[in-house]
Amino acid sequence: MSEQIDLAEYLFTRLRQLGVESIHGVPGDYNLQALDYIEPAGISWVGNANELNAGYAADGYGRIKGISALITAFGVGELSAINAIGGSYAEMSPVVHIVGTPPLTAQNARICLHHSLGDGNFRIFADMYAKLTVAQANLTDPSTAPSMIDNTLRQCVLQSRPVYIELPTNMVKQKVSARSLKFPLNLSIPHNDEGFEDAEVELILARIYASKQPFIIVDGFTAALGITAEADELVRVTGFPTSTTSFGKGIVNESYPNFHGIYAGEAGKQVYRPWVESCDLILRIGPLSSDVNTYGFTTIPNPKYTIDFHRNSVEIGGTNSFTNVHVKPLLRKILDRIDKSKLPRYDPYPDLGNPRQQLEALTPAKTDGVIDQETFWQRISTFFRSGDIILTETGTPSIGGRDFVLPPQTTLINSGIWLSIGYMLGASQGAALAQRDIIRSVTTTHTLTPENPVTADAPPSSRSSQRTFSGRTILFIGDGSLQMTVQSLSDTIHNKLPLTIFLINNDGYTIERFIHGMKALYNDVQPWNYLHAPIYFGADPNDASYPIVTRRAANWGELFHVIGEKEVQEGKGLTIVEVFMEREDAPDALKKLVASAARRNSGQAPPTETNEEGPVRRGSDEKMIKAAG
Structure with missing residues (x-):
């Protein structure tokens, strides 16, 4: 040069x-x-x-x-x-x-x-x-x-x-x-001051050893901070009961016996919330304390019993805040020094639920039955496999997708705070392209097999570092959201990107209907012939190198048949499955979440409760600000 x-x-x-x-x-x-x-x-x-x-x-x-x-x-x-x-x-x-x-x-x-x-x-x-x-x-x-x-x-x-x-x-x-x-660009993370870091590590380990009912919450910024591997190891090594937020779903291995799905506060199972609130130690990794991600701020724990791990700071017990400390080397040192013999041995906790067991316990769906929001998101999980990248659009997909049962080495992308409707269609094009770029760059140096999958060799900030990429890119999106950014289909076809889309056709903006205006015209959208879109955007139906597969499913029997088809399972080209659901149907968690949002939008004060420390205003801005730091 x-x-x-x-x-x-x-x-x-x-x-x-x-x-x-x-x-x-x-x-x-x-x-x-x-x-x-x-x-x-x-x-x-x-x-x-x-x-x-x-x-x-x-x-x-x-x-x-x-x-x-x-x-x-x-x-x-x-x-x-x-x-x-x-x-x-x-x-x-x-x-x-x-x-x-x-x-x-x-x-x-x-x-x-x-x-x-x-x-x-x-x-x-x-x-x-x-x-x-x-x-x-x-x-x-x-x-x-x-x-x-x-x-x-x-x-x-x-x-x-x-x-x-x-x-x-x-x-x-x-x-x-x-x-x-x-020379390569220097992307190294600055080292923490050794003496200062040691003091923090010992303080955190002391809190862990002294706890009797610990709990881990893995949040979405964990991946962006490049500490996915450390978070997963902490969950596995300690065996502590663990949940993720919706934004953090998919970051840790969901097949671990101590994984209990998403902690949803007032929108979740009632046995779960009082148990979490009685924990004497909660480790929050990469937290995002937004209203949506915390179900109206109802999952933000008491700071007194919480250790929050941010990028450059750690907050311990609501009183000690250490800044200018880099979380990745800090967590690494905690894991290297942890003494398993000192970890708490607490009484069995209540049945908090295991997503995989809950899926297996579902009553078989009737073939002619209407596809319902309450069980669709669990049942469709049988379609997933390791290596898949799954995206859920804001609305019923992002809320319903919290019930997915994900295989190991699966990446889930959803929105935790921005919630720009239509984002996921464009993002899925970018994610599919990134997956193909990773596979192409790695397979030029070794043969891709199930025993030798592609592993992302990405910078330390990568959301997907140490993840394998040998699967499909799968998007779940509603009809209203797709209409926002439908030209992304043209970009996908132009670059011949493999993408599987489950289009939820429920005739409009369902999440907005539940917030306000269930029958209002402004929550309607113009019905489209969605399955004609690939041809409109120039896809060649005779191009065997880039197959176009379009299917529709109006009941459970049709859906199970479609996802069982070899063409749909392979996902080699553009696949669109239009899934019809009832207009006024939504996951139960969404109904509870939007009810809370509707109260805030109308200016109503959140409910007040009392515990042994005095009044607790659930969902208050004060509590959110303190927890978010």
Whole structure:
């Protein structure tokens, strides 16, 4: 490599070194020259129908691959994508957003250019993005551009959140030093202070050994923090009763005998909640204390008995808060030092439920019976296999999917706070592409077999690090959500990505109906001929290399027949299964959750209870803020 290369070449070469094999985006006149450098860097251009879907797809790609990239044009393009970037920030997905901007001469002269607001202010959109990204770089100086790129990309990976890079058109071909590309980007996590860390470890171990009724809650940020392996080991080694949040589902091995599904507070089983609230130690790993993820804040434990593990801090017992401590080495040291002989031996806890046993205990469905929300999500679990990536869209799929019984080495993606309807269709395109990129890159060096599955070799922030990827990408989405971002089907077909979609057709926005307006016209959607969509978006039904499979199921017998078909099980091309459900049917947990949301939206105060320490206001903002830190 020459000592001097074009700036755009440096940027895309560095992205490829970090594992980006595909870039999402939409061409525009301010980024066209930069796009010429993508393919020579060994990266594939995805090409999306619009910037919002490109952002959603980049988010999904980043959650699987550990980093992703999105490129848009200045102004109109970047604002179209900003909703997706907001979600990436809120839910910790590492996305590099590259924006092609006008030439510096025009910006400095404050010329009235297209895609601007016409006021000569070319910083306004960058100022917006500064609120939604953890690092920004405006590449205006060839002498500093390489280091700015490296620093920005490093923050993207280490913080697992989006970053923003401006590439002015006149800077694309500017020569920069290539020397740094000879060395891998430093992604190492800073070491904790040894003495300080030892004190924390001993304090935490002492609390564990002294407990009589411990409990572990694994939350969704565990994966983004790169501590999936440590969390899983803690659950396995201690044998403590364990649940996940909805956002954290799928992170730990659900076949462990001490795994008891999702703890749902007031929306779950009533035997579960009082038992958890009587625990004298609760370990929360990677917590997200949002209203949806905590079922109206009813699963946030008493801080007095809680140890919260965040990225750079640990809160112990509501009184000790240690900052500037990195959670991964801290957990590693706890696991290395834990003495199994000192772990508590408590009396058998009540039957908290085991999802696998509950699935086996279901009464067989009648073949002509209506497909109901209450049991569909458990029964469909028989379709899953190890290595699958499963996505559940906001609404009945995300709530119902909490009852999935997942095989080991399965990845589940749902939304824990952003809840942008339609996100999952774009994200599934990105996830399917990331899975294919991982398989392609690994199978070039070894043969893929069931005994030798693909393992993601991803940066430490990867949601999927140490996961195998030899399965399918499966999406569950409602009819209203699909209509939001249906052009993502075109992106999927264009790139011949294998994707299986279970489309829940219940005639509109069911979750909104339960919140308010069950019969209201504004919760209706126009009925579509959904199974015709692949042909409309250009799929070739005669292309044997990319099969198109469309099926419908209006009762249990039809559904079981469909998921038993070899073509559907293989999922080699685009498969859409339209599943019909009743318009006013929903999982019981969703009904309870939206009832709580409806009370808050109307301004009603949450119910108040009393315990031995005094009044407890369930769902209060005060409790949420204290628990969230």
